[in-house]
Amino acid sequence: MYPEPFKSRMGDRAKRRLGDACGLTRFGVNLVTLGPAGQSALRHWHMLEDEFVYVLSGEVVLVTDAGEQTLSAGMCAGYPAGKRDAHHFVNRSNQPATYPEIGTRVDGDNAFYPDDDLMWVDDGDGQYAAHKDGRRYT
């Protein structure tokens, strides 16, 4: 999870770990419920992870380098590993939105956050949160 002050910015967000419940290890699957004003994540991209989302209900705003786009039930988005286009979902409606999010599980992944003083770094024993200059968040 993010260090503060980032963690609190996620707002009303709940995840059910469906992939873990099934014993999967190569990718994760979370069923996400994003309440009004909730965010999926800070806007970010992954070096080694593909990510994919499929909206089941409600409406979310996808924010990427290209701008904003509203996604509703039956719409999907994918973010290829290594593509330097940071993305996240924001729920600007007054209803919850639900979607499964799928992400590769792979050692050595780093993630980058162009809008915030944060990066997520794998040091061989797992991932840690760091400032952009490399100092660890404590």
Place this chain on the structure above:
Amino acid sequence: MYPEPFKSRMGDRAKRRLGDACGLTRFGVNLVTLGPAGQSALRHWHMLEDEFVYVLSGEVVLVTDAGEQTLSAGMCAGYPAGKRDAHHFVNRSNQPATYPEIGTRVDGDNAFYPDDDLMWVDDGDGQYAAHKDGRRYT
């Protein structure tokens, strides 16, 4: 795709390649529509691929070594890489069923089909269909 006589047994099955459309390479995502009497696949398991399905609409029967279980909208199933429990979906209803299927993309995967004279083998240049004794289907 399977060689005959297996291919025809799939019946009414259509797939939209959502992951490819998004440029993903680490896992595949297909939106599957399975018509009445359609099958997702021959019953099989993968050595190196996790697989996951989430039912969006309709009803499918999941068949594994443990028997049969009916899944309807909002239910999911996952099949961990290397777990020797062959699985597939059959639509025994009179309505179509839809679900995304997600599977790891990884070189060197083999797949095994306990009910049929088939295995799917990676020879370093891709996968081919073989009889259980190793002879290639031609």
